[in-house]
Amino acid sequence: MTFVLGLTGGIGSGKSAASNWFELQGIQVVDADIVAREVVEPSQPALNQIQQQFGDWVLLANGELNRRALREHIFKDPTARQALEAITHPAIRQSIIQQLNEATSPYVILVSPLLFETNQHELTNHTLLIDATEQLQIQRASQRDGQNIEQIQKIIQVQMPRQEKQKIADDIVLNDGHLDHLYAQLRPLHLKYLAHAEKS
Known part of the structure:
Protein backbone atom coordinates (compact mmCIF):
# COMPACT_ATOMS: atom_id res chain seq x y z
CA MET A 1 0.00 0.00 0.00
CA GLN A 28 1.75 12.04 -7.99
CA VAL A 29 -1.08 14.27 -6.79
CA VAL A 30 -4.77 13.42 -6.58
CA ASP A 31 -6.69 16.70 -6.39
CA ALA A 32 -10.09 16.43 -4.67
CA ASP A 33 -11.32 19.59 -6.45
CA ILE A 34 -10.57 18.06 -9.87
CA VAL A 35 -12.21 14.77 -8.82
CA ALA A 36 -15.27 16.74 -7.64
CA ARG A 37 -15.59 18.24 -11.15
CA GLU A 38 -15.03 14.87 -12.86
CA VAL A 39 -17.80 13.06 -10.95
CA VAL A 40 -20.46 15.52 -12.17
CA GLU A 41 -19.51 15.44 -15.87
CA PRO A 42 -22.39 14.61 -18.27
CA SER A 43 -21.45 10.93 -18.55
CA GLN A 44 -21.37 10.37 -14.78
CA PRO A 45 -24.21 8.85 -12.67
CA ALA A 46 -23.89 11.61 -10.02
CA LEU A 47 -25.09 14.23 -12.52
CA ASN A 48 -28.29 12.24 -13.21
CA GLN A 49 -28.89 11.98 -9.46
CA ILE A 50 -28.41 15.75 -9.04
CA GLN A 51 -30.90 16.40 -11.85
CA GLN A 52 -33.45 14.05 -10.26
CA GLN A 53 -32.95 15.67 -6.85
CA PHE A 54 -33.11 19.34 -7.87
CA GLY A 55 -34.78 19.47 -11.28
CA ASP A 56 -33.78 20.29 -14.88
CA TRP A 57 -32.68 23.85 -13.97
CA VAL A 58 -29.37 22.43 -12.69
CA LEU A 59 -28.35 21.63 -16.28
CA LEU A 60 -27.05 24.04 -18.91
CA ALA A 61 -28.30 23.79 -22.49
CA ASN A 62 -25.27 21.62 -23.40
CA GLY A 63 -26.12 19.09 -20.65
CA GLU A 64 -23.37 20.19 -18.27
CA LEU A 65 -23.97 21.10 -14.63
CA ASN A 66 -24.93 24.73 -14.04
CA ARG A 67 -22.41 25.20 -11.23
CA ARG A 68 -23.15 28.85 -10.56
CA ALA A 69 -26.92 28.36 -10.18
CA LEU A 70 -26.42 25.30 -7.98
CA ARG A 71 -23.76 27.07 -5.84
CA GLU A 72 -26.10 30.03 -5.24
CA HIS A 73 -28.96 27.65 -4.41
CA ILE A 74 -27.00 25.66 -1.78
CA PHE A 75 -25.52 28.80 -0.20
CA LYS A 76 -29.07 29.92 0.63
CA ASP A 77 -30.40 26.52 1.65
CA PRO A 78 -28.37 24.28 4.02
CA THR A 79 -30.69 21.28 3.43
CA ALA A 80 -29.98 21.54 -0.31
CA ARG A 81 -26.25 21.52 0.45
CA GLN A 82 -26.69 18.32 2.50
CA ALA A 83 -28.71 16.70 -0.29
CA LEU A 84 -26.01 17.59 -2.84
CA GLU A 85 -23.20 16.32 -0.60
CA ALA A 86 -25.07 13.03 -0.02
CA ILE A 87 -24.85 12.48 -3.81
CA THR A 88 -21.36 13.85 -4.55
CA HIS A 89 -19.27 12.89 -1.50
CA PRO A 90 -19.54 9.07 -1.92
CA ALA A 91 -18.76 9.39 -5.66
CA ILE A 92 -15.78 11.66 -4.94
CA ARG A 93 -14.46 9.34 -2.24
CA GLN A 94 -14.71 6.27 -4.47
CA SER A 95 -12.83 8.00 -7.31
CA ILE A 96 -10.14 9.33 -4.93
CA ILE A 97 -9.53 5.84 -3.50
CA GLN A 98 -9.22 4.40 -7.00
CA GLN A 99 -6.72 7.08 -8.09
CA LEU A 100 -4.65 6.75 -4.88
CA ASN A 101 -4.46 2.98 -5.41
CA GLU A 102 -3.28 3.45 -9.00
CA ALA A 103 -0.42 5.83 -8.06
CA THR A 104 3.09 4.62 -8.84
CA SER A 105 5.28 7.37 -7.29
CA PRO A 106 7.22 6.68 -4.02
Missing part, protein backbone atom coordinates in the same frame (compact mmCIF):
# COMPACT_ATOMS: atom_id res chain seq x y z
CA THR A 2 1.44 3.37 -1.03
CA PHE A 3 2.09 5.96 1.67
CA VAL A 4 -0.57 8.68 1.32
CA LEU A 5 0.03 12.28 2.39
CA GLY A 6 -3.03 14.48 2.88
CA LEU A 7 -2.31 18.10 1.92
CA THR A 8 -4.73 20.83 2.92
CA GLY A 9 -5.05 24.54 3.59
CA GLY A 10 -7.70 27.24 3.38
CA ILE A 11 -8.41 29.38 0.33
CA GLY A 12 -5.34 31.47 -0.57
CA SER A 13 -3.05 29.53 1.79
CA GLY A 14 -0.78 28.31 -0.99
CA LYS A 15 -1.67 24.61 -1.05
CA SER A 16 -1.66 24.63 -4.88
CA ALA A 17 1.85 26.10 -4.91
CA ALA A 18 2.89 23.38 -2.47
CA SER A 19 1.28 20.54 -4.44
CA ASN A 20 2.87 21.86 -7.67
CA TRP A 21 6.29 21.74 -5.97
CA PHE A 22 5.74 18.12 -4.87
CA GLU A 23 4.69 17.23 -8.44
CA LEU A 24 7.99 18.67 -9.72
CA GLN A 25 9.75 16.22 -7.36
CA GLY A 26 7.97 13.37 -9.18
CA ILE A 27 5.23 12.81 -6.62
CA TYR A 107 4.33 8.25 -2.11
CA VAL A 108 1.12 9.94 -3.27
CA ILE A 109 -0.56 13.17 -2.19
CA LEU A 110 -4.26 13.80 -1.73
CA VAL A 111 -4.83 17.56 -2.02
CA SER A 112 -8.14 18.69 -0.56
CA PRO A 113 -9.32 22.05 0.83
CA LEU A 114 -11.85 20.11 2.95
CA LEU A 115 -9.55 17.23 3.95
CA PHE A 116 -10.69 17.27 7.60
CA GLU A 117 -14.23 18.56 7.05
CA THR A 118 -15.17 15.66 4.74
CA ASN A 119 -13.14 13.03 6.66
CA GLN A 120 -10.92 12.51 3.62
CA HIS A 121 -7.96 12.53 6.06
CA GLU A 122 -9.08 8.97 6.93
CA LEU A 123 -7.72 7.95 3.51
CA THR A 124 -4.23 9.25 4.39
CA ASN A 125 -1.30 8.08 6.53
CA HIS A 126 -0.08 11.58 7.40
CA THR A 127 -1.34 15.17 6.98
CA LEU A 128 0.31 18.46 6.05
CA LEU A 129 -1.37 21.82 6.58
CA ILE A 130 -0.27 24.81 4.50
CA ASP A 131 -1.22 27.65 6.80
CA ALA A 132 -1.60 31.42 6.37
CA THR A 133 -3.26 34.22 8.29
CA GLU A 134 -6.82 35.10 7.29
CA GLN A 135 -5.59 38.53 6.19
CA LEU A 136 -3.07 36.90 3.81
CA GLN A 137 -5.67 34.40 2.58
CA ILE A 138 -8.06 37.23 1.64
CA GLN A 139 -5.30 39.27 0.02
CA ARG A 140 -4.02 36.35 -2.12
CA ALA A 141 -7.45 35.01 -3.11
CA SER A 142 -8.73 38.44 -4.16
CA GLN A 143 -5.62 39.07 -6.29
CA ARG A 144 -5.72 35.60 -7.86
CA ASP A 145 -9.42 35.05 -8.50
CA GLY A 146 -10.71 38.61 -8.68
CA GLN A 147 -13.37 37.60 -6.14
CA ASN A 148 -14.69 40.22 -3.79
CA ILE A 149 -13.67 40.09 -0.13
CA GLU A 150 -17.18 39.19 1.04
CA GLN A 151 -17.22 36.06 -1.17
CA ILE A 152 -13.80 34.99 0.10
CA GLN A 153 -14.85 35.51 3.72
CA LYS A 154 -17.92 33.31 3.09
CA ILE A 155 -15.67 30.53 1.77
CA ILE A 156 -13.37 30.88 4.80
CA GLN A 157 -16.38 30.63 7.13
CA VAL A 158 -17.48 27.34 5.51
CA GLN A 159 -14.00 25.88 6.03
CA MET A 160 -12.79 24.59 9.40
CA PRO A 161 -11.09 27.35 11.48
CA ARG A 162 -7.29 27.53 11.19
CA GLN A 163 -6.81 26.76 14.90
CA GLU A 164 -8.84 23.53 14.57
CA LYS A 165 -6.80 22.39 11.55
CA GLN A 166 -3.56 23.19 13.39
CA LYS A 167 -4.62 20.84 16.22
CA ILE A 168 -5.35 17.96 13.82
CA ALA A 169 -2.55 18.26 11.22
CA ASP A 170 0.63 16.17 11.65
CA ASP A 171 2.83 18.81 9.98
CA ILE A 172 2.26 22.55 9.54
CA VAL A 173 4.03 24.90 7.13
CA LEU A 174 3.41 28.61 7.63
CA ASN A 175 3.31 30.14 4.15
CA ASP A 176 3.73 33.81 5.06
CA GLY A 177 6.55 34.83 2.73
CA HIS A 178 7.88 34.28 -0.78
CA LEU A 179 7.57 30.97 -2.63
CA ASP A 180 11.28 30.27 -1.97
CA HIS A 181 10.49 30.37 1.75
CA LEU A 182 7.65 27.86 1.20
CA TYR A 183 9.84 25.53 -0.88
CA ALA A 184 12.64 25.66 1.72
CA GLN A 185 10.17 24.32 4.32
CA LEU A 186 8.85 21.61 1.95
CA ARG A 187 12.26 20.09 1.08
CA PRO A 188 12.99 18.44 4.46
CA LEU A 189 9.36 17.26 4.67
CA HIS A 190 9.66 15.63 1.24
CA LEU A 191 12.73 13.70 2.45
CA LYS A 192 10.84 12.69 5.60
CA TYR A 193 7.88 11.41 3.53
CA LEU A 194 10.20 9.45 1.25
CA ALA A 195 11.66 7.77 4.36
CA HIS A 196 8.14 7.03 5.66
CA ALA A 197 7.19 5.59 2.25
CA GLU A 198 10.17 3.22 2.25
CA LYS A 199 9.08 1.81 5.63
CA SER A 200 5.38 1.44 4.76
Whole structure:
Protein backbone atom coordinates (compact mmCIF):
# COMPACT_ATOMS: atom_id res chain seq x y z
CA MET A 1 0.00 0.00 0.00
CA THR A 2 1.44 3.37 -1.03
CA PHE A 3 2.09 5.96 1.67
CA VAL A 4 -0.57 8.68 1.32
CA LEU A 5 0.03 12.28 2.39
CA GLY A 6 -3.03 14.48 2.88
CA LEU A 7 -2.31 18.10 1.92
CA THR A 8 -4.73 20.83 2.92
CA GLY A 9 -5.05 24.54 3.59
CA GLY A 10 -7.70 27.24 3.38
CA ILE A 11 -8.41 29.38 0.33
CA GLY A 12 -5.34 31.47 -0.57
CA SER A 13 -3.05 29.53 1.79
CA GLY A 14 -0.78 28.31 -0.99
CA LYS A 15 -1.67 24.61 -1.05
CA SER A 16 -1.66 24.63 -4.88
CA ALA A 17 1.85 26.10 -4.91
CA ALA A 18 2.89 23.38 -2.47
CA SER A 19 1.28 20.54 -4.44
CA ASN A 20 2.87 21.86 -7.67
CA TRP A 21 6.29 21.74 -5.97
CA PHE A 22 5.74 18.12 -4.87
CA GLU A 23 4.69 17.23 -8.44
CA LEU A 24 7.99 18.67 -9.72
CA GLN A 25 9.75 16.22 -7.36
CA GLY A 26 7.97 13.37 -9.18
CA ILE A 27 5.23 12.81 -6.62
CA GLN A 28 1.75 12.04 -7.99
CA VAL A 29 -1.08 14.27 -6.79
CA VAL A 30 -4.77 13.42 -6.58
CA ASP A 31 -6.69 16.70 -6.39
CA ALA A 32 -10.09 16.43 -4.67
CA ASP A 33 -11.32 19.59 -6.45
CA ILE A 34 -10.57 18.06 -9.87
CA VAL A 35 -12.21 14.77 -8.82
CA ALA A 36 -15.27 16.74 -7.64
CA ARG A 37 -15.59 18.24 -11.15
CA GLU A 38 -15.03 14.87 -12.86
CA VAL A 39 -17.80 13.06 -10.95
CA VAL A 40 -20.46 15.52 -12.17
CA GLU A 41 -19.51 15.44 -15.87
CA PRO A 42 -22.39 14.61 -18.27
CA SER A 43 -21.45 10.93 -18.55
CA GLN A 44 -21.37 10.37 -14.78
CA PRO A 45 -24.21 8.85 -12.67
CA ALA A 46 -23.89 11.61 -10.02
CA LEU A 47 -25.09 14.23 -12.52
CA ASN A 48 -28.29 12.24 -13.21
CA GLN A 49 -28.89 11.98 -9.46
CA ILE A 50 -28.41 15.75 -9.04
CA GLN A 51 -30.90 16.40 -11.85
CA GLN A 52 -33.45 14.05 -10.26
CA GLN A 53 -32.95 15.67 -6.85
CA PHE A 54 -33.11 19.34 -7.87
CA GLY A 55 -34.78 19.47 -11.28
CA ASP A 56 -33.78 20.29 -14.88
CA TRP A 57 -32.68 23.85 -13.97
CA VAL A 58 -29.37 22.43 -12.69
CA LEU A 59 -28.35 21.63 -16.28
CA LEU A 60 -27.05 24.04 -18.91
CA ALA A 61 -28.30 23.79 -22.49
CA ASN A 62 -25.27 21.62 -23.40
CA GLY A 63 -26.12 19.09 -20.65
CA GLU A 64 -23.37 20.19 -18.27
CA LEU A 65 -23.97 21.10 -14.63
CA ASN A 66 -24.93 24.73 -14.04
CA ARG A 67 -22.41 25.20 -11.23
CA ARG A 68 -23.15 28.85 -10.56
CA ALA A 69 -26.92 28.36 -10.18
CA LEU A 70 -26.42 25.30 -7.98
CA ARG A 71 -23.76 27.07 -5.84
CA GLU A 72 -26.10 30.03 -5.24
CA HIS A 73 -28.96 27.65 -4.41
CA ILE A 74 -27.00 25.66 -1.78
CA PHE A 75 -25.52 28.80 -0.20
CA LYS A 76 -29.07 29.92 0.63
CA ASP A 77 -30.40 26.52 1.65
CA PRO A 78 -28.37 24.28 4.02
CA THR A 79 -30.69 21.28 3.43
CA ALA A 80 -29.98 21.54 -0.31
CA ARG A 81 -26.25 21.52 0.45
CA GLN A 82 -26.69 18.32 2.50
CA ALA A 83 -28.71 16.70 -0.29
CA LEU A 84 -26.01 17.59 -2.84
CA GLU A 85 -23.20 16.32 -0.60
CA ALA A 86 -25.07 13.03 -0.02
CA ILE A 87 -24.85 12.48 -3.81
CA THR A 88 -21.36 13.85 -4.55
CA HIS A 89 -19.27 12.89 -1.50
CA PRO A 90 -19.54 9.07 -1.92
CA ALA A 91 -18.76 9.39 -5.66
CA ILE A 92 -15.78 11.66 -4.94
CA ARG A 93 -14.46 9.34 -2.24
CA GLN A 94 -14.71 6.27 -4.47
CA SER A 95 -12.83 8.00 -7.31
CA ILE A 96 -10.14 9.33 -4.93
CA ILE A 97 -9.53 5.84 -3.50
CA GLN A 98 -9.22 4.40 -7.00
CA GLN A 99 -6.72 7.08 -8.09
CA LEU A 100 -4.65 6.75 -4.88
CA ASN A 101 -4.46 2.98 -5.41
CA GLU A 102 -3.28 3.45 -9.00
CA ALA A 103 -0.42 5.83 -8.06
CA THR A 104 3.09 4.62 -8.84
CA SER A 105 5.28 7.37 -7.29
CA PRO A 106 7.22 6.68 -4.02
CA TYR A 107 4.33 8.25 -2.11
CA VAL A 108 1.12 9.94 -3.27
CA ILE A 109 -0.56 13.17 -2.19
CA LEU A 110 -4.26 13.80 -1.73
CA VAL A 111 -4.83 17.56 -2.02
CA SER A 112 -8.14 18.69 -0.56
CA PRO A 113 -9.32 22.05 0.83
CA LEU A 114 -11.85 20.11 2.95
CA LEU A 115 -9.55 17.23 3.95
CA PHE A 116 -10.69 17.27 7.60
CA GLU A 117 -14.23 18.56 7.05
CA THR A 118 -15.17 15.66 4.74
CA ASN A 119 -13.14 13.03 6.66
CA GLN A 120 -10.92 12.51 3.62
CA HIS A 121 -7.96 12.53 6.06
CA GLU A 122 -9.08 8.97 6.93
CA LEU A 123 -7.72 7.95 3.51
CA THR A 124 -4.23 9.25 4.39
CA ASN A 125 -1.30 8.08 6.53
CA HIS A 126 -0.08 11.58 7.40
CA THR A 127 -1.34 15.17 6.98
CA LEU A 128 0.31 18.46 6.05
CA LEU A 129 -1.37 21.82 6.58
CA ILE A 130 -0.27 24.81 4.50
CA ASP A 131 -1.22 27.65 6.80
CA ALA A 132 -1.60 31.42 6.37
CA THR A 133 -3.26 34.22 8.29
CA GLU A 134 -6.82 35.10 7.29
CA GLN A 135 -5.59 38.53 6.19
CA LEU A 136 -3.07 36.90 3.81
CA GLN A 137 -5.67 34.40 2.58
CA ILE A 138 -8.06 37.23 1.64
CA GLN A 139 -5.30 39.27 0.02
CA ARG A 140 -4.02 36.35 -2.12
CA ALA A 141 -7.45 35.01 -3.11
CA SER A 142 -8.73 38.44 -4.16
CA GLN A 143 -5.62 39.07 -6.29
CA ARG A 144 -5.72 35.60 -7.86
CA ASP A 145 -9.42 35.05 -8.50
CA GLY A 146 -10.71 38.61 -8.68
CA GLN A 147 -13.37 37.60 -6.14
CA ASN A 148 -14.69 40.22 -3.79
CA ILE A 149 -13.67 40.09 -0.13
CA GLU A 150 -17.18 39.19 1.04
CA GLN A 151 -17.22 36.06 -1.17
CA ILE A 152 -13.80 34.99 0.10
CA GLN A 153 -14.85 35.51 3.72
CA LYS A 154 -17.92 33.31 3.09
CA ILE A 155 -15.67 30.53 1.77
CA ILE A 156 -13.37 30.88 4.80
CA GLN A 157 -16.38 30.63 7.13
CA VAL A 158 -17.48 27.34 5.51
CA GLN A 159 -14.00 25.88 6.03
CA MET A 160 -12.79 24.59 9.40
CA PRO A 161 -11.09 27.35 11.48
CA ARG A 162 -7.29 27.53 11.19
CA GLN A 163 -6.81 26.76 14.90
CA GLU A 164 -8.84 23.53 14.57
CA LYS A 165 -6.80 22.39 11.55
CA GLN A 166 -3.56 23.19 13.39
CA LYS A 167 -4.62 20.84 16.22
CA ILE A 168 -5.35 17.96 13.82
CA ALA A 169 -2.55 18.26 11.22
CA ASP A 170 0.63 16.17 11.65
CA ASP A 171 2.83 18.81 9.98
CA ILE A 172 2.26 22.55 9.54
CA VAL A 173 4.03 24.90 7.13
CA LEU A 174 3.41 28.61 7.63
CA ASN A 175 3.31 30.14 4.15
CA ASP A 176 3.73 33.81 5.06
CA GLY A 177 6.55 34.83 2.73
CA HIS A 178 7.88 34.28 -0.78
CA LEU A 179 7.57 30.97 -2.63
CA ASP A 180 11.28 30.27 -1.97
CA HIS A 181 10.49 30.37 1.75
CA LEU A 182 7.65 27.86 1.20
CA TYR A 183 9.84 25.53 -0.88
CA ALA A 184 12.64 25.66 1.72
CA GLN A 185 10.17 24.32 4.32
CA LEU A 186 8.85 21.61 1.95
CA ARG A 187 12.26 20.09 1.08
CA PRO A 188 12.99 18.44 4.46
CA LEU A 189 9.36 17.26 4.67
CA HIS A 190 9.66 15.63 1.24
CA LEU A 191 12.73 13.70 2.45
CA LYS A 192 10.84 12.69 5.60
CA TYR A 193 7.88 11.41 3.53
CA LEU A 194 10.20 9.45 1.25
CA ALA A 195 11.66 7.77 4.36
CA HIS A 196 8.14 7.03 5.66
CA ALA A 197 7.19 5.59 2.25
CA GLU A 198 10.17 3.22 2.25
CA LYS A 199 9.08 1.81 5.63
CA SER A 200 5.38 1.44 4.76
